Each structure stands twice: as structure tokens, then as C-alpha cells.
Amino acid sequence: FFFGKGADYYAHNHIFWAKMFLFVVVALLSIVPTLHFPRAARLAAGGVVGIDALTFRRIRTILLSEAGLLGLIPLMATLMARGIGYGG
Numbered sequence: 499f500f501f502g503k504g505a506d507y508y509a510h511n512h513i514f515w516a517k518m519f520l521f522v523v524v525a526l527l528s529i530v531p532t533l534h535f536p537r538a539a540r541l542a543a544g545g546v547v548g549i550d551a552l553t554f555r556r557i558r559t560i561l562l563s564e565a566g567l568l569g570l571i572p573l574m575a576t577l578m579a580r581g582i583g584y585g586g
Contacts, residue, residue: 513583517574520567527564531557 508514534557538547549557577583 507584511578511583513574513577516583517571517578520571520574524564524567524571527560527567530560 534553538549541547
């Protein structure tokens with residue numbers, strides 16, 4: 499906050515808040531796979547991990563959603579660098 503554009507620029511930039519929102523959404527989405535993979539590995543105990551189709555689709559959808567949203571974060575940074583979204 500003491501370098502670059504200052505705290506006022508970020509506090510009034512809609513793109514900055516969209517970027518922070520995306521970051522939080524990606525972090526929250528990552529909780530499900532993060533908890534699932536170690537649990538599945540423990541249950542396998544050296545064998546093959548069995549996963550039902552519904553759980554597979556759910557984890558796959560979450561991971562693909564994370565990847566897509568994660569790709570938007572650098573876009574938001576680029577828009578911020580160009581001064582887009584500043585409302586002050």
C-alpha cells in the first residue's frame with residue numbers, strides 16, 4: 499500500500515475486488531479436492547483407489563472450474579495495470 503499506486507487506487511478499483519473475489523472462490527473450491535485426495539489415499543492403503551462415478555464427476559467439475567477461474571485472475575491483473583475499473 500505504500501508503493502506504486504497507493505491504497506486508494508486499490509480500494510476504489512472494481513477489477514481489484516473482482517480479482518480478490520475470484521481468488522477466494524478458487525480457494526474455497528479447492529477445499530473439496532484437498533480433503534478428498536488424502537482421504538482416498540488412506541483408504542486405498544497401498545491398493546487401487548476406487549472412486550464412484552458421482553464423486554469423480556464432482557471432483558472433475560470442481561477442478562475444471564478452478565482452472566477456468568484461475569485463468570481469469572491474470573486477466574484481472576492486466577486490466578488493473580491498464581487502469582480499467584478505477585472508479586475514484
